[in-house]
Amino acid sequence: xxxxxxxxxxxxxxxxxxxxxxxxxxxxxxxxxxxxxxxxxxxxxxxxxxxxxxxxxxxxxxxxxxxxxxxxxxxxxxxxxxxxxxxxxxxxxxxxxxxxxxxxxxxxxxxxxxxxxxxxxxxxxxxxxxxxxxxxxxxxxxxxxxxxxxxxxxxxxxxxxxxxxxxxxxxxxxxxxxxxxxxxxxxxxxxxxxxxxxxxxxxxxxxxxxxxxxxxxxxxxxxxxxxxxxxxxxxxxxxxxxxxxxxxxxxxxxxxxxxxxxxxxxxxxxxxxxxxxxxxxxxxxxxxxxxxxxxxxxxxxxxxxxxxxxxxxxxxxxxxxxxxxxxxxxxxxxxxxxxxxxxxxxxxxxxxxxxxxxxxxxxxxxxxxxxxxxxxxxx
Numbered sequence: 001x002x003x004x005x006x007x008x009x010x011x012x013x014x015x016x017x018x019x020x021x022x023x024x025x026x027x028x029x030x031x032x033x034x035x036x037x038x039x040x041x042x043x044x045x046x047x048x049x050x051x052x053x054x055x056x057x058x059x060x061x062x063x064x065x066x067x068x069x070x071x072x073x074x075x076x077x078x079x080x081x082x083x084x085x086x087x088x089x090x091x092x093x094x095x096x097x098x099x100x101x102x103x104x105x106x107x108x109x110x111x112x113x114x115x116x117x118x119x120x121x122x123x124x125x126x127x128x129x130x131x132x133x134x135x136x137x138x139x140x141x142x143x144x145x146x147x148x149x150x151x152x153x154x155x156x157x158x159x160x161x162x163x164x165x166x167x168x169x170x171x172x173x174x175x176x177x178x179x180x181x182x183x184x185x186x187x188x189x190x191x192x193x194x195x196x197x198x199x200x201x202x203x204x205x206x207x208x209x210x211x212x213x214x215x216x217x218x219x220x221x222x223x224x225x226x227x228x229x230x231x232x233x234x235x236x237x238x239x240x241x242x243x244x245x246x247x248x249x250x251x252x253x254x255x256x257x258x259x260x261x262x263x264x265x266x267x268x269x270x271x272x273x274x275x276x277x278x279x280x281x282x283x284x285x286x287x288x289x290x291x292x293x294x295x296x297x298x299x300x301x302x303x304x305x306x307x308x309x310x311x312x313x314x315x316x317x318x319x320x321x322x323x324x325x326x327x328x329x330x331x332x333x334x335x336x337x338x339x340x341x342x343x344x345x346x347x348x349x350x351x352x353x354x355x356x357x358x359x360x361x362x363x364x365x366x367x368x369x370x371x372x373x374x375x376x377x378x379x
Contacts, residue, residue, distance in 0.1 A: 020246055023253055026062040029054055030260065037198040043113065043120045045103055046197050046268040052094065053087075055264050060086040062257030063314070064285055085291060090261075090284040097280060098268040102182060102190040110170070110177040115187075118170030125195050132188040133333060135165050136346060189273065189347070192266045193328040201263035203328065207321045208259025209252050215313050216251045220244060258314055259321050266325070273348065274322020275356050282315040309370045316363045323356060 033047075033054045040051075047055050064086040098104050106115055118124040142158045167176045168184055178187070192200040262269075262281055269277040289307045327343050345353050 020250060022061060022065055023250060026058060026253065026257060029058045029061065030257075033058070033264075034198070037196070043116045044197070045107075045116050046094075046098075046266070047264055052091065055261055056087040056090045056094075058257055059090050059261045059281075059284070060084075063254055063261065063281075064288065082288065082292065085288045086285070089287050090281075093280060093284050094265055094268060097270045100270045101268045102186055102270075102272055103267050105179055106177050106182060106187060109179055110173050110175075112173070114170045114172035115177060117172060119191050120195050122195070124170065125191075128184060128188050128191070129330065129332060131165055131168065131184045133330070135162065135184050138162050138165070185347075186272050189326050189329055190267055191329070192263070192325060193331060197264055197267060200266050200325075201260045204263030204266070204321050204325055205256040205260040207324045208262070208317050209256040211317045211320045211324075212252055212255030215317065216248055216255075219313075220248055255314070255317050258318055262318055262321060263325070273356070274324075274326045275319045275359055276322075278315060278318035278322040281318060282311060285311050285314070305370055305373060309367065312363055312366050312370065316360065316367065319356075319360055319363065 033051060036051050036054065046052070060083045065083060103115065107113070119128060138158055138161050142155065142162070145155045145158060165184055166178055168178050168187070169176050178184070193203055194200045258281065262278060265280075266277060269280045271277040271280065286308075289304070289311065293304050323344060324340075326347055327340055330343065330347060333343060333346075348356060
């Protein structure tokens, strides 16, 4: 039987391999983006012009195309409509969201590019992290002071120190840069763990690939090994086992690509915390699905359900990636905390962390509901 399967795979192999050639385009785009980063001069918050076009193309090919060919119905429709649509939606979201992003608001307050210039230097970055650490410590002390029996002089002293930190003025700025509702902690989290957006992109890509392992193992197991019928088909098909391994690897590349896009656009996506930034990519992928579903009446609810399931799984991976990016922003404080969750609680505060966990739990409930509807009870 093994010899027969090898013979069949030899004839079906080229066609099987062709189905995964999209990954070559993704690798080429990432290589071009890396080359552009290495040869670029000047300082910017995020990818600009040509680099932004490359990022939107990576999102469309590596992330959206992973399930888009089946959803769009044909290769010609996928490449002629599905890919441009995903690129346009993400590009429009970045352009419109840049104005409402936290660092975009800080830049307008500063009246120039001095924020990016300041934080792109090692000294400026470390000074911001130090100010953010002091700000969080003062907020904890002030909260305890108001809940306890601290005198008015102590509370006024803490408030005075917080106001001094809020008067943040990078070198080259003639006036304070922070809007009333923004703190140095918010600026540090919006800047990310690294000084250049490319390194933020690589950092997020690694975490997204790690967090994508579990959902991919579960979906692969159910699709290929759950029940004797699935397992027998996988073993008897000449491309069964290669498909299992290839699908796992391709999906991991897709998760890493989504993380790369999130990290590259980290500073210009709306939202003060990582999970909210991840939600923007969820919208950027969900809108094209809605457009295609509305235009193509032949698409059934099962196909739409599979696509929404893929998007929500990706949102879960990116939500966790965003939370870990936030903790890695203050990685220098890890020696002060025995667990990453303790550091996360310190950054988000108790109520903020509760909201993020509730957000993640809602995603899990959505995944389970869709899974039970279209997979376990398809009829």
